[in-house]
Amino acid sequence: MEHVRCDKIFSEKFTGTKRERPQFQELLSLLKEGDTLVVTKLDRFVSSAVDAIQIIRNLFEQSVKVHVLNMG
DSSP states (O other), X not given: OOOOOOSOOOOOSSOTTOSOOHHHHHHHHHOOTTOEEEESOHHHHXXXXXXXXXXXXXXXXXXXXXXXXXXX
């Protein structure tokens, strides 16, 4: 696994298939321009490719970078 330094770590027991994810919602509300969101596994982040595209597009529009560790 790639080593990445993170300033803050959010952990949640829910998977990407759950809609009610308080830690995830808090994380999204705290991200700001210039931040980088590091995700360990895409399937823990979102439930579908459509959701991933929507969330990542919204983050890119806020000038937030997204780095998924299990993606090439």
